Amino acid sequence: xxKKLILVWAAVCLLATASIVRAGTVGLVPVGGAVGSxxxxxxxxxxxxxxxxxxxxxxxxxxxxxxxxxxxSPGWLYAAGDEVTDVAYSGPASTNLDWYINFAGPxxxxxxxxxxxxxxxxxxxxxxxxxxxxxxxxxDPGGPQSRQITSPVLPExxxxxxxxxxxxxxxxxxxxxxxxxxx
Numbered sequence: 001x002x003k004k005l006i007l008v009w010a011a012v013c014l015l016a017t018a019s020i021v022r023a024g025t026v027g028l029v030p031v032g033g034a035v036g037s038x039x040x041x042x043x044x045x046x047x048x049x050x051x052x053x054x055x056x057x058x059x060x061x062x063x064x065x066x067x068x069x070x071x072x073s074p075g076w077l078y079a080a081g082d083e084v085t086d087v088a089y090s091g092p093a094s095t096n097l098d099w100y101i102n103f104a105g106p107x108x109x110x111x112x113x114x115x116x117x118x119x120x121x122x123x124x125x126x127x128x129x130x131x132x133x134x135x136x137x138x139x140d141p142g143g144p145q146s147r148q149i150t151s152p153v154l155p156e157x158x159x160x161x162x163x164x165x166x167x168x169x170x171x172x173x174x175x176x177x178x179x180x181x182x183x
């Protein structure tokens with residue numbers, strides 16, 4: 001019984017560290033309407049678990065510097081990109097965040113961008129967003145696609161704890177089996 005429990009716990013810990021992308025789930029949602037001449041749109045990211053890195057890569061159109069403003073949670077700062085065609089911001093782990101993306105040109109001009117949210121180096125949400133000139137169309141780009149500008153390289157602490165616990169459990173099981181075979 002103890003062997004099975006150790007193996008199950010080891011499997012759970014090791015699987016918990018895997019990068020899981022929720023295909024078909026898009027957490028990016030526009031909030032309200034377009035604002036300003038060089039215009040802004042408020043967005044909300046939620047429903048995809050923890051994230052601490054947001055990025056946008058423009059396909060058509062461009063951004064205004066600063067590209068992201070008005071975060072609903074403090075501590076979000078510019079991290080990478082040129083803030084014209086691509087940008088990334090990082091901050092404290094969040095599960096629900098509102099912020100503005102600032103676009104160049106009139107709001108009547110259509111534009112398209114790739115959006116991605118990461119938890120450490122794990123992609124947790126990706127979307128392709130299109131502004132038609134009068135409304136948004138946001139869709140899953142068809143699975144996990146990584147177009148990451150620059151990724152934080154340190155794994156999140158809980159992942160390291162799970163991974164370490166899984167390794168200790170597996171090594172303990174193997175060690176115990178060896179001792180029983182010798183006896």
